[in-house]
Amino acid sequence: MAQTTTITLTGAGGQIGYAALFRIAAGDMLGPDRLIALRLLEIPQGMRGAEGAAMELLDCAFPLLESVEISDDPNVAFDGANIALLIGSRPRTAGMERGDLLAANGAIFGPQGRAIGEHAADDVRVAVVGNPANTNALIAQQHAAGVPAERFSALTRLDHNRAVGLLAAEAGASVRAVDGITIWGNHSATQYPDLSHATIDGRPALETVDAAWARGPYIERVAKRGAEIIEVRGGSSVASAANAAIEHVRDWVLGTGDRRTSAAVVSRGEYGVPEGLISSFPVRSDGDGWRVVEGLGVDDFSRQRIDASVAELVAERDAVRELGLIP
Numbered sequence: 001m002a003q004t005t006t007i008t009l010t011g012a013g014g015q016i017g018y019a020a021l022f023r024i025a026a027g028d029m030l031g032p033d034r035l036i037a038l039r040l041l042e043i044p045q046g047m048r049g050a051e052g053a054a055m056e057l058l059d060c061a062f063p064l065l066e067s068v069e070i071s072d073d074p075n076v077a078f079d080g081a082n083i084a085l086l087i088g089s090r091p092r093t094a095g096m097e098r099g100d101l102l103a104a105n106g107a108i109f110g111p112q113g114r115a116i117g118e119h120a121a122d123d124v125r126v127a128v129v130g131n132p133a134n135t136n137a138l139i140a141q142q143h144a145a146g147v148p149a150e151r152f153s154a155l156t157r158l159d160h161n162r163a164v165g166l167l168a169a170e171a172g173a174s175v176r177a178v179d180g181i182t183i184w185g186n187h188s189a190t191q192y193p194d195l196s197h198a199t200i201d202g203r204p205a206l207e208t209v210d211a212a213w214a215r216g217p218y219i220e221r222v223a224k225r226g227a228e229i230i231e232v233r234g235g236s237s238v239a240s241a242a243n244a245a246i247e248h249v250r251d252w253v254l255g256t257g258d259r260r261t262s263a264a265v266v267s268r269g270e271y272g273v274p275e276g277l278i279s280s281f282p283v284r285s286d287g288d289g290w291r292v293v294e295g296l297g298v299d300d301f302s303r304q305r306i307d308a309s310v311a312e313l314v315a316e317r318d319a320v321r322e323l324g325l326i327p
């Protein structure tokens, strides 16, 4: 009998939730051998959307899907969760100051973190998608008493995938040929997509593409791709974000093999990033957890870019600390 994995997904009535749920239930995230129990968390206004998605999931008759439960209570939704995908968050609206946004999200991710600490399974792993993802993950992690910090991560896989796709397009290469890209820092416009150690078909990427492009327009394009999509589509990235969340969890649970990817994980001081911050690093997973790839050379240019994004994370952490959202 295959084992059942309980997956709690928040924001299930929203766009990314809708794009992710059907692929998760089809086995794209955990493979063809694991049965899935879905727990959908929404706020009261989002319940109808989540109910509709649950009805359509039933209508798909996915063989791997054991059950779907919907709740607006985090204590119920995270009960027994092995994997928690925190997608629902409070988006920034017109006239909202940064402090207002952080406070509104603190009111979501604090209680959710606490509920995870109290009710989730012993092996729970948490991936935060909702923005500002790194700091929301930090808030949740700080409230999840008893859950090891390394079980929390935030998504920079969409940035990573964007960086791979845009490099491959520039080089006229297949995305399969690209390896060794790193996204450093925050999932924001300060992030640093780093090609210093990237390869295309095993050759240094910087021998194929122009170094001035790699350290100028490319960084801007990757870091501002979310805004570019909003401008062109008239709405923020949805399918690519859902895909990235699925790939992030799949690699975390099933392992990356030798390939590297990027994820925001709790720093243990690697590459000079202050301990405890949830910052994006080059990572691999052996299936048990993310491992930061250490020992990569960091030149002056990279150092400055990493430090600038990490400084933004420090400022966000200090702001939520001042608001009393974390100790």
Ligand SMILES: NC(=O)C1=CN([C@@H]2O[C@H](COP(=O)(O)OP(=O)(O)OC[C@H]3O[C@@H](n4cnc5c(N)ncnc54)[C@H](O)[C@@H]3O)[C@@H](O)[C@H]2O)C=CC1
Pocket (backbone or CB within 6 Å): 010, 011, 012, 013, 014, 015, 016, 017, 041, 042, 043, 045, 046, 049, 087, 088, 089, 090, 091, 108, 128, 129, 130, 131, 132, 133, 155, 156, 158, 159, 187, 236, 237, 238, 241, 244
């Ligand atoms: N990290 C990343 O790479 C990316 C992150 N995002 C972020 O993902 C988040 C979701 O995006 P969309 O699905 O497009 O937004 P959406 O607005 O379509 O859906 C969000 C859903 O979350 C629900 N929600 C709000 N507060 C909640 C709570 N406390 N508990 C449970 N559910 C709650 C809302 O009712 C809504 O149904 C946003 O914060 C967005 O900025 C989007 C793209 C990429």
Ligand SMILES: O=C([O-])CC(=O)C(=O)O
Pocket (backbone or CB within 6 Å): 131, 158, 225, 226, 227, 229, 236, 237
């Ligand atoms: O930019 C946004 O609003 C959504 C997002 O996080 C992204 O697309 O990377």
